[in-house]
Amino acid sequence: PLPEQVRLAPRTAAGGSVVDIPAIPFGITDLPAVQSREPLALDLASGGHLYLAGSAQSGRSTALRTIAGSLAGACSPYDAHLYAIDCGANALLPLIGLPHCGAVVTRDQLDRCERLLTALSAEVARRQQLLAEAGFASLAEQRAAVAATDRLPWMLLLLDRWEGFLGAFEHYDYGRLVDQTLRLLREGAAVGLRAVFTGDRSGLGGQVSTVFDRRLVLRMSDPNDYGYAGLQEKQVPASMPPGRALEAVAPGAPLRESQIGILGDDPSGTSQVAALQEIARHGLARYGRLPRRQRPLHVDELPVRVTYREAMSLDADFLAPSALWALVGVGGDTLAPVGIDLLNEGPGFTVAGPPRSGRSTTLRTIVHSLLDPAIGGGLVPVVLLTP
Structure with a gap:
């Protein structure tokens, strides 16, 4: 059986830019049919958007922090940029220290949230034009054909608690920010944008469910909610500790059961933040100040006072x-x-x-x-x- 905790040790990325970035491991998957296990990973190059569904205290925010820490260890900031929208309990705020991270905004920062979505939408439009003019069918083609300094980085957008995002913005300006987010995910996939969202069952139906290629289901407080992900209640294990995830890969096929990892040995929030801060310090010491044209997009907050x-x-x-x-x-x-x-x-x-x-x-x-x-x-x- 899978352990209830998996310690993830982020890999050390190459010093500069590489054409083919590795998949981002964030847990382990049990394969009982072949008596083996394999890494649970997010493949930026050939994968799509991922939705993590679960109830409170099921490990959703921890999963996003693990993915961010693993990304920072496996990829250089020349190859992958990170952005986050935190509509939960501010668990993603420590990500801003990573050299890969351009912005972490919260749902009460309306102006910054609008600016981030607008900046990402403009970057997607710029990339669409650039790839079309150069005759590239995908970002992977562009990265393989140009010099290292001209490679466009992959972009990863994390959003914690989709239901919180809907609650904050669904009725603001006729739902413009919600529509903009869905459009960003639809159009951005072809030019190197990947998204990992967490939320409750609200992300398993409606318009948003159509943009996710992959779904992992964590513990649900209501057993009936598993049905929204295409799971039968009898398929759900009796024990679902935090971070335990189920994935339906094909009709009739057995579920894939995974355990999402944590950074370090202690699953507590303070220890996870400390592990992220250590990864950030290592990254800043290794990469230093990035050239201006290779830095991630920013939507900085104006200071109240500046000397x-x-x-x-x-x-x-x-x-x-x-x-x-x-x-x-x-x-x-x-x-x-x-x-x-x-x-x-x-x-x-x-x-x-x-x-x-x-x-x-x-x-x-x-x-x-x-x-x-x-x-x-x-x-x-x-x-x-x-x-």
């Missing part, structure tokens, strides 16, 4: 276009310094707003940057007129 030095340190590659460039603040999907070039966009620039809106602080920041030796060499004369 001048913090703003300027956001982009280590930033070069002011002229000695009269002045910092105003930070912005963009990938947070970076934002300013005004008085040489090319001046000579005048007005900071307007009501009292206590930050006008004086903005003006002080502008003066600070004009006097910064790293920008203008400290040679820009500044005259202050105060009322």
Whole structure:
């Protein structure tokens, strides 16, 4: 019989980009007919979207963390990018430390969720055009034919608790974000986007069920819910510990029973987060700062407060276009310094707003940057007129 816990030791990826990335193991599958076991894996290159159905405390969020940690170990950030939407208990927030991860957004971050879905949709459209113009039928063909620096990375979108996503966005703007998500999964599969969603029985029926090529069923609180996945109650084992998954592979064929792994030896949430953080530290030490064009997409959150030095340190590659460039603040999907070039966009620039809106602080920041030796060499004369 399968053990109730499987410790997963993430593999060590190649240092740079490789054409054929390995399948991402996240558990083991029992094969009693041949008295053997095989890895339970997510194949980004030849697989499709995966739905993990289960009730609370069945191991859904842990499965996503295991997949993310295994991806970070098996693939370099040049070959795979990771994005996550957390509609549960914020179990996916630690993923943001991985060099592969561009964004982790939660359901209460409406603006960031919209921006992430829009950015991914735009990237899918860009890839569709790029592959069509170059005559490639798939992302795998493109990766095999071009130089390592030009290979498009696989993209993996994780979403924890589909029912939470529906509850938050089904009635917002006539369900636009739900429709956009389903369209993204349908159109993105051909250009390298893969998705792993978790949820309850709501993902086993309706429109969303048509976009998933594969379904794993974890423990359900209501035995009748197994029927939504095409399983008969008599096929379900009496014991379904957290992480135990059933998969119907073909009509009449026996179910495949798997145990999803955990990162490290301790299944507790704090230990799983610590294991992810260790994987992230190893990845950052190994890969360092990725070239700008090979980084994952970002939808960064604007800080409530940022100092001048913090703003300027956001982009280590930033070069002011002229000695009269002045910092105003930070912005963009990938947070970076934002300013005004008085040489090319001046000579005048007005900071307007009501009292206590930050006008004086903005003006002080502008003066600070004009006097910064790293920008203008400290040679820009500044005259202050105060009322």
